[in-house]
């Protein structure tokens with residue numbers, strides 16, 4: 163996905179607001195320019211208010227980040243982003259998508275479960291202050 167400089171700065175703002183700068187601007191730029199990366203965005207009021215970013219390697223997708231600006235949450239933007247990301251991943255040959263989330267991130271877990279993800283394992287103490295839960299969604303049948 164090609165972004166203008168202004169769109170990239172809007173994307174970075176969403177990243178900062180949702181993840182408190184867990185990725186630097188340079189990391190974000192490098193990731194979206196990686197040929198394996200898959201990015202989808204949503205705009206409202208002439209600016210990017212949400213994005214989902216992941217990768218497809220062989221036939222597996224992985225979601226790295228999904229975020230929606232606080233004032234635009236609970237408007238089904240997150241669900242749309244996830245659906246759009248899945249479609250793009252399928253277009254790149256993915257049959258499934260994995261993700262990892264903090265066990266106490268109730269909003270994200272509710273979104274993932276509503277979007278077809280199933281919990282497959284827990285990494286105890288993965289974060290300093292929380293466990294990580296691994297989810298997987300089947301995007302399409304893996305046999306033809």
Ligand SMILES: CC(C)(COP(=O)(O)OP(=O)(O)OC[C@H]1O[C@@H](n2cnc3c(N)ncnc32)[C@H](O)[C@@H]1OP(=O)(O)O)[C@@H](O)C(=O)NCCC(=O)NCCS
Pocket residue numbers: 180181226227228229230231234235236237238239240241242263267268269270272273274276
């Ligand atoms: C997780 C996040 C992306 C959800 O975005 P969103 O646009 O608000 O999600 P949606 O409006 O599409 O929600 C879809 C469904 O998910 C569930 N859900 C979403 N937020 C929820 C919340 N705060 N509490 C309970 N359920 C929630 C609901 O079932 C909702 O459907 P409903 O509104 O019809 O009940 C958003 O809260 C966010 O940006 N959080 C901060 C970043 C983050 O933690 N990202 C995930 C880790 S990478």
